Structures are given as C-alpha cells and as structure tokens.
Amino acid sequence: MSSTLTVRSAVPAVKAASSVDMTTSLGRFELPNPVLTASGCAGAGQELAQFFDVAALGAIVTKSIMMNARSGRATPRMAETPSGMLNSIGLQGPGLEVFLERDLPWLVERGARAVVSIAGGSVDEFTKLAMRLREVRGISMIEANISCPNVEDRGQVFACDPRSAAEVVQAVRRAVRSEVPVFAKLSPDVTDIVAIARSCVAAGADGLSMTNTLLGIVIDTDTMRPVLAGVTGGLSGPAIRPVALRCVWQVHAAMPEVPILGMGGIRTGLDALQFILAGASAVSIGTEIFHDPMSPVRILAELEDALAARGFAGVADAVGLAHGERPPAGEFPIDAAHHHGQLLTPDDNPV
Amino acid sequence: MPVQVNGEVLSLRRVGAYHAMTVVAPGVAEIAKPGQFVTVAVGGPDTSMMMRRPFSIYQIRERGVYGGTVEFIFSIEGRGTAWLAARQAHEPIDIVGPLGKAFSLPREPATCVLVGGGYGTAPLFPLADALRARGCRIDFVMGASKEERLFGALDAKRISATLSVTTEDGSVGHRGRVSDVLPDVLSSSKADVVYACGPMGMLRAVSRIADAAGIACQIAVEELMACGVGVCMTCVLPVVGDDGVTRMVRSCVDGPVFHGDRVRFDDIGTIPADALGAPQPIVVKPQPRSSLKPTGQQASAEVTR
Ligand SMILES: Cc1cc2nc3c(=O)[nH]c(=O)nc-3n(C[C@H](O)[C@H](O)[C@H](O)COP(=O)(O)OP(=O)(O)OC[C@H]3O[C@@H](n4cnc5c(N)ncnc54)[C@H](O)[C@@H]3O)c2cc1C
Numbered sequence: 001m002s003s004t005l006t007v008r009s010a011v012p013a014v015k016a017a018s019s020v021d022m023t024t025s026l027g028r029f030e031l032p033n034p035v036l037t038a039s040g041c042a043g044a045g046q047e048l049a050q051f052f053d054v055a056a057l058g059a060i061v062t063k064s065i066m067m068n069a070r071s072g073r074a075t076p077r078m079a080e081t082p083s084g085m086l087n088s089i090g091l092q093g094p095g096l097e098v099f100l101e102r103d104l105p106w107l108v109e110r111g112a113r114a115v116v117s118i119a120g121g122s123v124d125e126f127t128k129l130a131m132r133l134r135e136v137r138g139i140s141m142i143e144a145n146i147s148c149p150n151v152e153d154r155g156q157v158f159a160c161d162p163r164s165a166a167e168v169v170q171a172v173r174r175a176v177r178s179e180v181p182v183f184a185k186l187s188p189d190v191t192d193i194v195a196i197a198r199s200c201v202a203a204g205a206d207g208l209s210m211t212n213t214l215l216g217i218v219i220d221t222d223t224m225r226p227v228l229a230g231v232t233g234g235l236s237g238p239a240i241r242p243v244a245l246r247c248v249w250q251v252h253a254a255m256p257e258v259p260i261l262g263m264g265g266i267r268t269g270l271d272a273l274q275f276i277l278a279g280a281s282a283v284s285i286g287t288e289i290f291h292d293p294m295s296p297v298r299i300l301a302e303l304e305d306a307l308a309a310r311g312f313a314g315v316a317d318a319v320g321l322a323h324g325e326r327p328p329a330g331e332f333p334i335d336a337a338h339h340h341g342q343l344l345t346p347d348d349n350p351v
Numbered sequence: 352m353p354v355q356v357n358g359e360v361l362s363l364r365r366v367g368a369y370h371a372m373t374v375v376a377p378g379v380a381e382i383a384k385p386g387q388f389v390t391v392a393v394g395g396p397d398t399s400m401m402m403r404r405p406f407s408i409y410q411i412r413e414r415g416v417y418g419g420t421v422e423f424i425f426s427i428e429g430r431g432t433a434w435l436a437a438r439q440a441h442e443p444i445d446i447v448g449p450l451g452k453a454f455s456l457p458r459e460p461a462t463c464v465l466v467g468g469g470y471g472t473a474p475l476f477p478l479a480d481a482l483r484a485r486g487c488r489i490d491f492v493m494g495a496s497k498e499e500r501l502f503g504a505l506d507a508k509r510i511s512a513t514l515s516v517t518t519e520d521g522s523v524g525h526r527g528r529v530s531d532v533l534p535d536v537l538s539s540s541k542a543d544v545v546y547a548c549g550p551m552g553m554l555r556a557v558s559r560i561a562d563a564a565g566i567a568c569q570i571a572v573e574e575l576m577a578c579g580v581g582v583c584m585t586c587v588l589p590v591v592g593d594d595g596v597t598r599m600v601r602s603c604v605d606g607p608v609f610h611g612d613r614v615r616f617d618d619i620g621t622i623p624a625d626a627l628g629a630p631q632p633i634v635v636k637p638q639p640r641s642s643l644k645p646t647g648q649q650a651s652a653e654v655t656r
C-alpha cells in the first residue's frame with residue numbers, strides 16, 4: 001500500500017533526457033523552456049521554492065508591482081466558480097523599493113529568470129516604475145500589466161482602449177533598457193483584441209501576454225448580495241481557457257511575427273500545447289498553482305512528453321502550427337493522439 | 352517546510368455532526384505542530400473545484416503502520432466537503448502541509464485555558480498534548496450551537512482540570528456562549544494564557560475578555576483561502592505589527608495563529624484607512640445610497656490610486 005504513496009516535495013525525479021529542444025524565446029529573452037508562472041499566482045517565487053526548484057522553469061513572472069505599498073481591496077476577495085475562480089485582490093503589494101531590495105535579489109541568487117510585472121494607476125506611474133527598473137540588473141523581461149480588472153475605476157484599464165494601451169507601452173518601452181523586452185498584458189474583455197494588440201506593437205511592445213482575467217460577478221443567494229467585497233472580480237482558471245486561446249489564435253493569425261506569452265486556465269501539458277499550437281512561444285501557469293503547487297514543473301514535463309510523442313524536434317517547431325493546413329487523414333501522429341486523448345476532436349480523428 | 356503528498360485515506364468515521372478523516376501522509380505528520388493546517392484537493396483529477404480545502408490538523412501520528420498519518424475533523428458545508436465525506440479507505444488523496452504558523456507554547460509550566468467553538472476544538476487537542484508534556488494545567492471551554500456539534504467533550508474532560516460546556520440551544524451544559532462562562536473560568540483557574548479556535552465572532556469575544564483580564568491570548572482564524580501557501584493574497588486580515596503599523600497580512604503563512612490583541616476584529620472585511628497602503632479617498636462627493644446596499648461595502652465614491 002505504501003508503495004503508492006509519494007512525497008511530491010523538493011525536486012521532482014530527473015526524467016530520462018528527451019530529444020526535444022525545449023528552448024524558446026520571447027523577443028530577445030532566451031528561455032531554457034517555455035513554462036513560466038503567471039503574475040499574481042506565484043508571489044515572487046519564495047513560497048513555491050518549498051515545492052520545486054524555481055530555476056527549473058522558463059521564468060518566474062512576479063506579482064504586479066506598483067510604486068508604493070498597496071493594501072489591495074477589502075475581503076472577501078475570492079469566490080470559487082465552476083472550473084475557476086473570481087479574485088479581487090486589488091494588487092496588494094509592498095511597493096517597488098521593497099520588491100527590489102527583498103524579492104528580486106532572491107530570484108537572481110537562485111538562478112531563476114525574473115520577469116517583472118509592473119502596474120500603474122497612470123501613465124506617469126508606469127513611466128516612474130520603468131525608469132527605476134532601468135538601473136536594475138537581473139530582470140529578463142518586463143510585463144506591463146495594463147489589464148488588471150481590480151481597479152475601482154474601469155477607466156483605468158488601459159488595455160480596454162487602443163490609445164491608452166499604446167501610451168503606456170510607449171512610455172515603458174522608452175524608459176527601459178533596449179535589451180530588456182517589454183510585453184504588454186492584454187485583457188480578453190474587449191471587442192477587438194487584434195486592434196489593441198496592433199496598437200501595443202506599434203507603440204513598441206516586443207510581445208504580448210495573453211490573457212488577463214475576465215470580469216465577473218458571483219451573487220450569494222443567502223445574503224442576496226455579491227460575494228466579493230469589491231463586487232466584481234477577475235475570472236481565471238480552466239473556465240476561461242477557450243476564450244484566452246481564441247485571443248492568442250486571433251492575434252497570432254494577424255501578426256505571426258509577434259511573440260506571445262499565452263495563459264488562461266492551463267492545467268496540463270496538453271493545455272499548454274494548445275496555446276503553443278495557437279501561436280504562443282511560451283505559457284504562464286496561474287490558477288492551477290493554487291490547485292497543485294507543483295503544477296508548473298509537472299506541466300513542463302507533460303509538455304515535453306507531448307511534444308516528443310508527436311515527433312517534434314523542438315518546441316519552436318510547434319509554435320502556431322495549428323494555423324497551418326490540416327494534414328490529410330491518416331497523417332496524424334495517431335499513437336500520440338490516442339494515447340493522450342483530448343487533442344483530436346471526433347471530426348479530426350482518422351478512423 | 353510543507354510538502355505535497357499523494358496520500359491515501361486510511362479511515363473515515365463519523366463523530367457527532369462531524370467526519371474524521373485520517374490520511375497516510377508521510378512527510379506531513381513528522382513536522383506538523385499544533386495550530387497548523389493542511390489543504391486537500393477535492394473532486395478528483397478532473398475536478399471543477401480548483402480551490403483546495405483547508406482543515407486544521409487534529410491528530411498526528413508520526414509512525415503508523417503505513418507511515419505518518421494526519422487526521423482532520425470536518426463538517427459538510429458544501430460540495431468539497433461532501434465529496435470528502437464520500438471517500439473510502441485506500442482511495443488516493445492529494446494533501447499539502449503542514450501549513451501556517453503554529454501556536455507558541457509557554458516556556459514555563461502555566462495554566463492554559465483552551466476555548467473552542469464547534470470543530471474549532473479539533474486543533475486544541477494536539478495543543479493540549481504539547482502543553483501537558485510541558486507540565487501545564489489545562490482548563491477547557493467548548494461551545495457549539497447544539498450537542499452534536501460539540502467536538503471531543505469526553506477527551507477534553509479526561510485531559511483538563513475543568514471542562515465548561517455551552518450550547519446555544521441548551522441541549523447540554525450552560526445555555527449560551529463560551530463568552531458567558533469564560534470570565535469565571537479565567538479567574539477561578541488563575542489563567543496565564545488563553546488559546547482559542549472557532550468562528551470569528553467567538554474569537555473576537557474571547558480576545559476582548561482575555562485582554563480585559565490582562566491575559567495573553569492566541570487565536571487561530573479561518574479565512575477564505577485560494578492558495579494556502581502565501582502566493583495569492585486572498586486570505587488577508589488587518590493585523591497590528593510590532594511597529595504599531597496595521598498591515599493586511601496573510602492568514603495562511605503569517606497565521607492562522609495570531610495574538611488576539613493584534614487582530615483588528617472590527618475592521619475585518621474592510622481596509623482600515625490607516626493600514627499600510629490603504630486607498631486614499633480622493634473624491635468626497637456624497638452619493639445617495641440605496642438602503643438595499645449591503646453593509647461593509649466600500650463607498651463607491653472612493654477611488655483607489
Ligand atoms: C485554516 C483553516 C482551518 C480550517 N479548519 C477546519 C476544520 O478543522 N474543520 C472544518 O470542518 N472546517 C475547517 N475549515 C473550514 C473549511 O475549509 C471549509 O468548511 C471548507 O473549505 C468548505 O468547503 P466546501 O466545498 O464544503 O464548501 P463550499 O462553500 O462549497 O466552498 C466554496 C469555497 O469557499 C471556501 N470556504 C467555504 N467555507 C469556508 C470556511 N469556513 N473557511 C474557509 N474557506 C471556506 C472553500 O474552501 C471553497 O474555496 C478551516 C478553514 C481554514 C481557513
């Protein structure tokens with residue numbers, strides 16, 4: 001009986017070396033593999049290091065940091081929803097200086113790559129954050145969170161308007177050293193994601209992170225009031241996966257040369273593969289970390305297996321592949337497809 | 352350091368209104384301390400319930416026949432706990448722990464009053480064991496809405512100098528709440544320290560009473576959690592630090608055990624204006640507020656910057 005019991009702590013057992021080249025890139029940022037954490041779901045890495053080696057991931061994307069300490073929104077801040085959750089954390093954090101003194105050096109010491117997510121209430125705050133980061137070493141990439149839904153004034157969601165989005169991106173891109181890529185993180189809650197994406201790229205974004213959460217509400221039928229103190233919250237988890245995937249698909253179709261960091265409800269290596277096939281060069285794991293704190297390293301291993309089973313030499317060969325013509329029936333890597341189930345729809349299945 | 356374990360249900364039994372689940376969880380049991388908790392994934396591999404469920408650790412056996420075991424007591428509150436209550440022995444269960452800060456123990460033998468509400472008495476039993484091992488005297492106070500929601504009264508009687516029981520319906524013991532009997536227990540036992548676990552309202556009352564009596568008080572809170580490991584900032588409450596500054600601290604890593612006099616009970620569910628990083632109200636335009644508006648909501652006229 002005890003043979004089935006395994007402690008999953010520490011570094012997972014080293015798996016047999018596979019032939020798949022997992023290296024990828026996000027603009028000028030070269031990563032050993034395409035699995036990252038999602039901002040706000042991994043802190044700054046310290047806590048997750050109890051469960052796995054944070055340097056084993058492509059990078060850690062840190063919680064969006066603002067200029068000053070911020071208390072966030074009132075509680076309750078969370079509601080579980082079918083295959084997902086609503087959160088209204090409201091960017092609680094220690095402020096940039098504490099982050100730079102305490103959190104970033106820890107990641108660098110561990111040999112982990114750090115993607116620093118920044119959030120500002122104004123273009124001016126974004127500029128100040130970016131100027132300060134200019135002097136700082138050990139930052140692999142900057143993700144400008146222009147899409148946090150947890151601000152009380154929806155007018156502050158820069159990613160809902162192409163012009164405001166561009167203004168922020170341009171300010172950040174100008175302030176940050178040129179060798180550090182700047183990605184804009186987009187909201188799926190827009191009429192035309194491609195228009196926002198184009199606007200960000202034209203303003204100098206080196207790539208796009210897609211997507212942030214969708215705005216939602218849950219009402220408690222006992223109190224007959226919204227569950228969240230902040231009324232609305234951001235929906236994340238598997239429930240949003242098809243929407244996030246569609247955003248990645250549309251933007252990659254419109255601008256295949258623009259690197260994408262894909263995310264939204266990824267739980268397994270095959271979920272990650274869907275994002276890569278849709279056009280993402282790398283993926284971030286968010287809500288699944290709450291469900292399974294070791295999921296980032298598990299998903300990395302599953303993704304590697306899935307790529308190997310489909311005969312890929314490298315992850316780069318799979319990026320955007322789903323946009324190509326359908327291979328003729330019978331030319332799917334059937335073994336892999338049968339083995340892993342989910343990937344093929346019944347229509348695709350060569351019988 | 353917490354671990355994530357593919358554990359196995361060793362047993363599941365009914366105890367009054369509650370369920371007691373023992374899980375073979377090597378690596379958790381060996382290092383768990385009283386007051387810490389575990390989180391359990393519910394609903395199986397393809398579950399639609401993404402949030403792990405937190406439970407206080409009740410009993411720990413470092414070396415069972417099958418390895419270390421952890422037992423927790425739970426009440427069926429919703430879909431997750433209903434799923435747990437339907438498990439069978441030998442089924443796999445994904446458990447993470449031990450998590451959070453434990454109760455701290457007095458250095459010298461002391462008189463300790465343990466106050467529990469409902470299943471909140473569960474973590475007080477391993478605490479009582481640790482206190483007794485240090486030569487402490489235990490006085491137990493437990494309360495619940497009704498008799499079957501008391502947990503562990505017989506055991507409590509065995510290990511304590513005195514046991515006081517309250518039920519709100521009067522089905523057993525004093526009719527009322529633990530706060531009705533606590534002041535007398537504190538004075539007659541000449542208590543040095545109070546430990547409490549239970550609903551927030553009870554913890555607040557207990558902290559007040561201990562404070563008024565000048566007795567140190569540690570409480571274990573129950574807040575909504577998403578990650579349980581300190582990465583998401585869901586589980587925060589306003590707590591005054593050593594420097595006198597109020598911060599929204601994470602109850603999963605900085606708690607669940609706090610000093611009662613540091614928790615700003617009246618401000619739970621709000622961001623106190625003097626908390627570190629609190630939003631500064633910048634618009635003071637009075638707005639008509641519907642009487643239907645729920646209490647405890649932030650005024651919509653406040654804009655966060
Ligand atoms: C540190 C800690 C220790 C706890 N110890 C115990 C214990 O020993 N025994 C016990 O019976 N219960 C305990 N609880 C409460 C227990 O976690 C909830 O009753 C349980 O999560 C409910 O899950 P559900 O799916 O049945 O309910 P649902 O209402 O369907 O759950 C929906 C969501 O709300 C959360 N939730 C609901 N009620 C609570 C609550 N009271 N506290 C925190 N989250 C809640 C769930 O975790 C889930 O994310 C503890 C909670 C915390 C935070």
Ligand SMILES: Cc1cc2nc3c(=O)[nH]c(=O)nc-3n(C[C@H](O)[C@H](O)[C@H](O)COP(=O)(O)O)c2cc1C
Nearest residue numbers: 038039040064087145211212236237264265286287
């Ligand atoms: C609790 C929580 C906090 C988050 N905080 C941030 C944040 O600070 N900055 C940000 O850009 N995204 C934040 N997000 C969004 C995630 O990074 C991610 O884009 C989104 O959750 C979708 O991915 P998922 O479904 O894998 O979680 C947060 C999400 C959650 C659930």
Ligand code: FES
Nearest residue numbers: 579581583584603
């Ligand atoms: S529950 Fe995530 S920080 Fe406490």
